Amino acid sequence: MSAAELIAASATAPALDTTVPAAGLSPDGLEALLREIGARRYHNLHPFHKLLHGGKLSKPQVQAWALNRYYYQATIPRKDAALMSKMTDRATRLEWRHRYFDHDGIGDDEGGIVRWLRLTDALGLPRDYVESTRGIIPGTRFACDAYLNFVREKTLLEGIASSLTELFAPGIHSERISGMLANFDFIDDAMMGYFTRRLGQAPRDVDFALTYVKAHARTAEAQQAVADALLFKTQVLWAQLDALHFAYVEPGLIAPGAFRP
């Protein structure tokens, strides 16, 4: 689907109603609502991703994506550390802590952030420039910081619910690996290492988070907060791609100081 077709489809799509009924939902009813939010709002639908996975971007545009996405990667373990500080129960912390180590690394595992830097290295971006985050666009910084602040400020249940976009991540990761390998001659298997690894990690993460949310959101009010948290998170992801599209696709207005191909 082209960007124009996507825009036309979204203009005529029926509204998404995420109101939880006053009597509340069953745990499976809540899961169905969350899956509906993902089906309608996840960033796999964003035109920028269609361009990326379809090989319709130039190498400098792919560099801009990888450079900006580094800030999301670097925010995730900070977010998970903030979330863990809200877990008064040791068993829950023990369940969650591998998510932190998945990104920062532990023992022989170098972790996701280093795997991401291997991608930016191979794309020709200097590591100190990437790690400094000097070149990211403002929209990336504000969206990622909003996610971190959301988790800091909201309840543990809302924080866990906001991670549930990962329910939909394995699909987009597979699409990205195969699409980018097939469509860009400057991408190879090693550069997709971050996503290949996530294919095994994300399903395990969401199993726990989804079970937790279904067990703990037992009132209509709590279920509404969960649905709202997931919606918020889809907006965190969407806003990053809107900003990238605006700066590096069209109209091509790059903020002062941001990476210029």
Ligand SMILES: O=C(O)c1cc(C(=O)O)c2c(n1)C(=O)C(=O)c1cc(C(=O)O)[nH]c1-2
């Ligand atoms: O490539 C993607 O589209 C994508 C999306 C998401 C997501 O849905 O938030 C995550 C990831 N990747 C990812 O790699 C990752 O480690 C991750 C952690 C989280 C989270 O909210 O805790 N989301 C995501």
